[in-house]
Each structure stands twice: as structure tokens, then as C-alpha cells.
Amino acid sequence: MYPERIVCLAAEIPAILYELGALDRVVGISAYTTRPPEALNIPKVSGFQNGSIKRILDTKPDVAILTSAVQNGLAAELGKAGVTVIHLYPQRLQDLFSTITLLGNIVGAPDKASALNERLETAIDAVRREANRLPRRPRVYFEEWMDPLITGIGWVSDVIELAGGEDVFRTKATGGLSASERIIQPEEVIAADPEIVFASWCGKPFRQEEFYARPGFSQISAVHKDRVYEWSGEILQCGPMLVDTLASLHQVIAKVARSEH
Numbered sequence: 001m002y003p004e005r006i007v008c009l010a011a012e013i014p015a016i017l018y019e020l021g022a023l024d025r026v027v028g029i030s031a032y033t034t035r036p037p038e039a040l041n042i043p044k045v046s047g048f049q050n051g052s053i054k055r056i057l058d059t060k061p062d063v064a065i066l067t068s069a070v071q072n073g074l075a076a077e078l079g080k081a082g083v084t085v086i087h088l089y090p091q092r093l094q095d096l097f098s099t100i101t102l103l104g105n106i107v108g109a110p111d112k113a114s115a116l117n118e119r120l121e122t123a124i125d126a127v128r129r130e131a132n133r134l135p136r137r138p139r140v141y142f143e144e145w146m147d148p149l150i151t152g153i154g155w156v157s158d159v160i161e162l163a164g165g166e167d168v169f170r171t172k173a174t175g176g177l178s179a180s181e182r183i184i185q186p187e188e189v190i191a192a193d194p195e196i197v198f199a200s201w202c203g204k205p206f207r208q209e210e211f212y213a214r215p216g217f218s219q220i221s222a223v224h225k226d227r228v229y230e231w232s233g234e235i236l237q238c239g240p241m242l243v244d245t246l247a248s249l250h251q252v253i254a255k256v257a258r259s260e261h
Helices: 013-019 055-057 069-080 094-106 110-132 153-160 168-175 186-192 208-212 243-260
Strands: 004-010 028-031 043-045 063-067 087-090 139-146 150-151 196-199 229-230
Touching: 004 013, 013 028, 013 110, 028 069, 043 055, 055 069, 069 087, 069 168, 087 094, 094 110, 094 153, 110 153, 110 243, 139 153, 139 186, 139 208, 153 168, 153 243, 196 243, 208 229
Parallel strands: 004 028, 004 063, 028 043, 063 087, 139 196, 196 229
Antiparallel strands: 139 150
């Protein structure tokens, strides 16, 4: 009645299935999977954009779970091979709760899904209350890619705002359904004058020296005061790990908010 062999090609899904008591059904994961530790010995059958169709099919999956438009090609290939595909397109933090509810129904654990959502919402509310007590909201720029410059997706913006920051490109972050709609120009970053910069370059190491050397960037407050931080790639995964990310972001943002009030 429920799938017994699940391939998770989205890195955040094993963490959700672990919380739902269904990690033992996972037979293949993405190489970008970081949580939970119990999942890391499961065979890696894909990267992010690409995967070995043969390796995936060798796991004899009942279902494959993918995410984002970047995996459209992989999803199409699996569909042609006869694999049942669940393809998620999260954009905002709220989509995390929808994903958990959906997966809970798929694996026959709706009560565990509801309990997980409640725990996550409680943790988020605790940070939100702390953020609302800050004397001000520092300006934050999140950089997801460097050529061209791409600001963070909607859930990244949501987390920044919940943590007490003001996302300087929130309109683009929450309105752009594709990365191409979130492209920004260096002049826009300079004009926005962020006080804090967080960067996570989609699996590629962030090069702070390159960021600092961009023409005109020396006048940005975050650069001037050395508040440019490389962030874990987990912030680009719409999974339970976002709650830990939220708490960590809040610590950095709160320090800046209090230091100059």
C-alpha cells in the first residue's frame, strides 16, 4: 500500500523521512545529503542536476523524490524508465510544511508528519519572538551564485526575515520562481548597502577574496566591517535543517542589531 523502496534525489528528503520513521525504506540518496548521519551509508546514486539512471534503477525503487526545476531532466528520464516520480518545487518556507504533510501521507505516517510540523513551528516561533525584540533589523544580502549574481530563493528570504534581518532583495527572492528571475547586478548590491552578507554558492566554495575585490564593493558596509560569511549549503535545502539555520542566522543578525543601536 505504501512505497517500500524510496530513492531520495533531493538532499533534504532523508532528514524528513527519518523523522517520519521511514528512513529504512530509503535505498538511494543524493551525494549532497548531509542529514541525518544514519542516512550517509545509503548508496549515493545522484548528484543534484544529474544522476546515474542505471544506478537508480538498480535500487529497484517504488518511487523517486526530486526537487526544483534543476532536476527536470532527471525526472523526465526516470519517468521514461517507468519510475514513479514525486517532483517537488518548494519556493517558500511554508512549502516545507506541505512537503512534510505530503510525505507523511505517502509513507503512511500522517500523525508523525503533523507532530514534526508542530515541533518545527514551535522552534520557528521561538526565534521569531527573539527577533521581534531586536532594536532594529540589519540589512542582509544573500548570494546564491556569483556569475551572474543570484540572490537567495524565497525560503532563504523568509528565514532571514524571521531571524531579524531585512532581506534587501526580498521582492526578487519571493517573486522569482526560477533562478534567472533572481539575477541582480553588482550596482544593485552596492546601492542596497547590506550590513551583513551571507553566501552559499550551490555546492561551490565561496571565495571571500573575490567578493571583496569586486569593483565598488569596498564601500559596502558588510565588506567595510568584515561581515561577509560563507554559509552552509543546507540553507539551500528546504528541509528541517532550516530551523537550525534560522537559529544560527539569528545569532549573527542579533549581534549586529545590538552593536550599533
